[in-house]
Amino acid sequence: MSLWTVVTEFIKLLNATTIFNVFWATAFGIVVGMLPGLSATMAVALLTGLTFGFAPDQAVVILIAAYVGAIYGGSHSAILLGIPGTASNAAACLDGNPLAKKGEAGYAIGLATAASALGTFFGLICLAIISPLLGKIALEFASWEFFVLAVFGIVICGNLTAPKDPLKGWVAGLLGLLLSQIGQDPIQAFPRFTFGSLQMRGGLSLIPVLVGAYGVGEIIAVMQSPVGYKVKAKITRVLPKLSDLFRYWKTIIRSGVIGVIIGAIPGVGEDTAAWIAYDFAKRFSKKPEEFGRGSHEGLIAAETANNSCVGGAIIPVLTLAVPGSAPAAVLLAAMWLHGIRPGPLLPIEQPTFIATTTAIFFLATIAMAIVGLSFVRPIVQVLRVPRTILMPIVFVLCSVGAYAINGRLFDVGVMFLCGLLGYVMRENNYPAAPLVLGFILGPMADDNFRRAMIIRSGDFSPFFTRPICVVLWLLTLAVILSRSGLWDLVKRRTAKVAG
Amino acid sequence: MQKSDWWCGLAIILISLFFIWGSLAMPWSDKGFDWSGAPGLTPLVLAIFLGITGIILMVRSRTNPKFYEQLEKSMAPPVVEEDDDSIEEEEPVGGELPAFLKSEKIRVALVILLCAIYTFILLGRFHYIAATAVFVAAFILVFRGAGWLQTGIIAVLVGVCVWLVFQQGFGVFLP
Amino acid sequence: MKTTKYILLALMVICILGITFVPVLAAWPTQNINLIVPWSPGGASDLTARTLAVQMEKALGRRITVTNTPGGSGAIGTQAMFDAPHDGYTWSGNADGSIITYQCLEYLPDISHRDYASFLAVFTPNVICVPANSPYQDFPAFLEAAKKGNLTIASAGVGSSGHQAAEIFAAYGGVEYRHVPYQGGAPAVTATVRGEVDSVMQLSMEVTEMLRAKQLRALAVMDSEPLTIDGYGTISPITEWIPDFPVVGGRFGLFLPKDIPAEANSKITEAFIAASQSETMAKFAEERGSKAISLYGDEAAQVLEEGARLVNWMLYRAGVVKIAPSEFGIPEP
Incomplete structure (x- = not known):
């Protein structure tokens, strides 16, 4: 893919319908992202159901715009309320909220907007450069590679999303994997765990599970506390000073790189990226003592990283069909729904799609900057709507989203039950992301393993002799070693021997 | 834990x-x-x-x-300074919240119950707009979100808007 | 103040009731139509249904909304249609090959293929394809290799049209093969392109693009006459080598419960005839290596009956169908 393709694809996007869709979707993303408790994943999941009747190209445009908008929008409530709108803005709270308390709320939002736009832009450049390289190994991917890839994803998602208590990440991941096994099996069409019900035979769909685990679980959690908060801060100057951005160009580039790399690793999302970038910025800063008390640099680092992470997270979606973060997982599912099959074969089946995605990203970035800077005041009004009125409306939208995918009420029931599960998990500190990733990767592992066995009539060896498989196994092993403490053991031993 | x-x-x-x-x-x-x-x-x-x-x-x-x-x-939340005038508490309608709404457990149970009724009983059996309006109204009233009249207007607006936008606009068949 | 409140509430109630009960009078059709496609968007059933819907909307003067309800090999969406009132406002868009197996595969044990009013608009034959770099240059070479056994054949899943075609090929060619099921037609076709399996026998509609892109080579079409695909060439019929081979393919169109009101049935039939014989439909079929047909009423029922006999007994002998089709009143062909 040349840069020229991106330009031509971008020009193709410049029509009234697309621009209109990009703008409202970005605004929608910002609003959902801004509301505490409602995550970026939910924004994308909700829109997936709601835009089901749209043409595939418009639906993808809307979803990417909402994704970008939501990750950015969370910074508004982080700054104004001190409550991150999405998990990815938690790091932005540390410096954004003190700035708001100093009376610089508007300026903090402006800085966050600029940082987010730069981060997204950085992410899209990486998307355009890296994806085609990964795409070159496309045709090497057969059932064997897909199976090992699924194992890799599973290991990573269990391990990295719950860094403090990996066991709980694993439990959530395994639960997701098991839920995905319900329904007709992909090889023999045997009904598994269906209790003879035709509805269960169709299996659980991703969107109801996802909207339930994230959305409904969040609604319950938000309503839990008897006391709610709303904003009354005043917004003054919004446009950031260019000198402020130039001064921190090193921080911006460093955070951008961190965001893209973290995003591209399956299973780790924007929140981790923001924290790591914030940490790095603090370490390299000339004024580390300002961090946590309203440092411009800290805010810029966090917001650049979480937005460049979006571009990073889409790279494995497009090239390997393995999501880099939870919202990217929904994006992947949405693309499937619309007949776009991301993965190693994408460059063969839809050669210009990566260029189109890059172009959409660019457009969404522009929309985000414009909407973010010009509509700050009206958008912030949403934070003044009491949650008692907002939450039932969100639940109604959740149920529409779950229903619209397959048009069956069974899915709304599934959504509700997964919401209960999500709430129980949240209360006991189990992360929801591995559940969703496990749910996506489950069929991939099951299907490809058994198919590979049929093709070579029970011969295991291709799993270990095909070159890409070997590389993936090694990566998986490295992840397990580095996270399980075994690595430290090995290091200590070798140090002892050497000493 | x-x-x-x-x-x-x-x-x-x-x-x-x-x-x-x-x-x-x-x-x-x-x-x-x-x-x-x-x-x-x-x-x-x-x-x-x-x-x-x-x-x-x-x-x-x-x-x-x-x-x-x-x-x-390691999981202890960072200390947040309390005196802060940029945010304010939500005021429940009709003064003080009744005692049962102050218990987190009862609140959670109520949310679950309301959503369950909407999911399993209202949807599919009644017209979509009616089901949705009843749910939204019940939710707002139970949690003292707004007065009677305001609640009614919001509920009907939500039902009609969602129905119009999705069924008529986006071409999604609603239950 | 209190009175205004009650007046407002009463108005709201009236509005809601009004929207609910207005469309009762007047002649059929008075409502919009829900067309359930029990497969994912983008597949052959979906594309045919959507093209038909656009054409028939004009004749009926009502909006036809397509809802995709995939799952259970299309049985869940079909069940949903039967659960809805049989008033002619809920349709399904499917293929004859799926409809005839639901009962014997025990997906919908109470619904026979004789319970449908069928409207078939597109016929697309199964095509035997191999990867572009396959050693088998023509059908005789392929058949000879197949007779040695252990060729792998991809399909869109157990009981799918590609699987049925492979079973019929195995029966008439006197060969054994290894069935490799995928999650749908497109993955099966791409797997064949990258050489994971030896062959694929999906519908011509599903392989046309890959044939044009020279990623696949077609060896024979399971029809009695040759098939010409623009931009690829002409494919010889399989009957050149196996003369008694039956015509195997998918007939896509609309399937409704048979007991809808007579008025609705005649209006739909009228609209269907116009749509299926339109220029748009012919062009749609030709672009996808298929033929536009216009079968309805008894003629369509006859096609379903013949297919049900052939396919269900074939699947029974292959061990896919567990209960003898005669239990459901389907005699052996």
């Missing part, structure tokens, strides 16, 4: 036992496949792993109190 891990561990083991039983009950060989292609293979392996995590969780909660001390320390 130690205590909840014990119970979660137990629940997880029960879930895994259910899936193990279910997978073993499936056919393990038939025309066209042997054990490696059997439908029960993947769920069986996954359920065994889930069982193991459940056992570890239960054992951990009984034998490793130090782990929990460390965990709690």
Whole structure:
């Protein structure tokens, strides 16, 4: 893919319908992202159901715009309320909220907007450069590679999303994997765990599970506390000073790189990226003592990283069909729904799609900057709507989203039950992301393993002799070693021997 | 957290036992496949792993109190200064909240109950707009979000707007 | 103040009731139509249904909304249609090959293929394809290799049209093969392109693009006459080598419950005839290596009956169908 393709694809996007869709979707993303408790994943999941009747190209445009908008929008409530709108803005709270308390709320939002736009832009450049390289190994991917890839994803998602208590990440991941096994099996069409019900035979769909685990679980959690908060801060100057951005160009580039790399690793999302970038910025800063008390640099680092992470997270979606973060997982599912099959074969089946995605990203970035800077005041009004009125409306939208995918009420029931599960998990500190990733990767592992066995009539060896498989196994092993403490053991031993 | 891990561990083991039983009950060989292609293979392996995590969780909660001390320390939220005039508390309509709305458990139960009624009873049996309006109105009134009149207007608006936008605009058939 | 409140509430109630009960009078059709496609968007059933819907909207003067309800090999969406009132406002878009197996595969044990009013608009034959770099240059070479056994054949899943075609090929060619099921037609076709399996026998509609892109080579079409695909060439019929080979393919169109009101049935039939014989439909079929047909009423029922006999007994002998089709009143062909 040349840069020229991106330009031509971008020009193709410049029509009234697309621009209109990009703008409202970005605004929608910002609003959902801004509301505490409602995550970026939910924004994308909700829109997936709601835009089901749209043409595939418009639906993808809307979803990417909402994704970008939501990750950015969370910074508004982080700054104004001190409550991150999405998990990815938690790091932005540390410096954004003190700035708001100093009376610089508007300026903090402006800085966050600029940082987010730069981060997204950085992410899209990486998307355009890296994806085609990964795409070159496309045709090497057969059932064997897909199976090992699924194992890799599973290991990573269990391990990295719950860094403090990996066991709980694993439990959530395994639960997701098991839920995905319900329904007709992909090889023999045997009904598994269906209790003879035709509805269960169709299996659980991703969107109801996802909207339930994230959305409904969040609604319950938000309503839990008897006391709610709303904003009354005043917004003054919004446009950031260019000198402020130039001064921190090193921080911006460093955070951008961190965001893209973290995003591209399956299973780790924007929140981790923001924290790591914030940490790095603090370490390299000339004024580390300002961090946590309203440092411009800290805010810029966090917001650049979480937005460049979006571009990073889409790279494995497009090239390997393995999501880099939870919202990217929904994006992947949405693309499937619309007949776009991301993965190693994408460059063969839809050669210009990566260029189109890059172009959409660019457009969404522009929309985000414009909407973010010009509509700050009206958008912030949403934070003044009491949650008692907002939450039932969100639940109604959740149920529409779950229903619209397959048009069956069974899915709304599934959504509700997964919401209960999500709430129980949240209360006991189990992360929801591995559940969703496990749910996506489950069929991939099951299907490809058994198919590979049929093709070579029970011969295991291709799993270990095909070159890409070997590389993936090694990566998986490295992840397990580095996270399980075994690595430290090995290091200590070798140090002892050497000493 | 130690205590909840014990119970979660137990629940997880029960879930895994259910899936193990279910997978073993499936056919393990038939025309066209042997054990490696059997439908029960993947769920069986996954359920065994889930069982193991459940056992570890239960054992951990009984034998490793130090782990929990460390965990709690690392998860403690950063201290936030309290005096802050940029946000304010939401005012419930009609003055003070009734006592039962101050208990977190009852609030959660109420949310679940309202959503369950909407999902399993209202949807599909009544016209979409009516079902939705009733749900939204009940939710707002129960949690003292707005006065009667305001609630009614919001509820009907939500029902009609969602119906118009999706059924008529986006071409999605609603229940 | 209190009175205004009650007046407002009463108005709201009236509005809601009004929207609910207005469309009762007047002649059929008075409502919009819900067309359930029990498969994912983008597949052959979906594309045919959507093209038909656009054409028939004009004739009926009502909006036809397509809802995709995939799952259970299309049985869940079909069940949903039967659960809805049989008033002619809920349709399904499917293929004859799926409809005829639901009963014997025990997906919908109470619904026979004789319970449908069928409207078939597109016929697309199964094509035997191999990867572009396959050693088998023509059908005789392929058949000879197949007779040695252990060729792998991809399909869209157990009981799918590609699987049925492979079973019929195995029966008439006197060969054994290894069935490799995928999650749908497109993955099966791409797997064949990258050489994971030896052959694929999906519908011509599903392989046309890959044939044009020279990624696949077609060896024979399971029809009695040759098939010409623009931009690829002409494919010889399989009957050149196996003379008694039946015509195997998918007939896509609309399937409704048979007991809808007579008025609705005649209006739909009228609209269907116009749509299926339109220029748009012919062009749609030709672009996808298929033929536009216009079968309805008894003629369509006859096609379903013949297919049900052939396919269900074939699947029974292959061990896919577990209960003898005669239990459901389907005699052996």
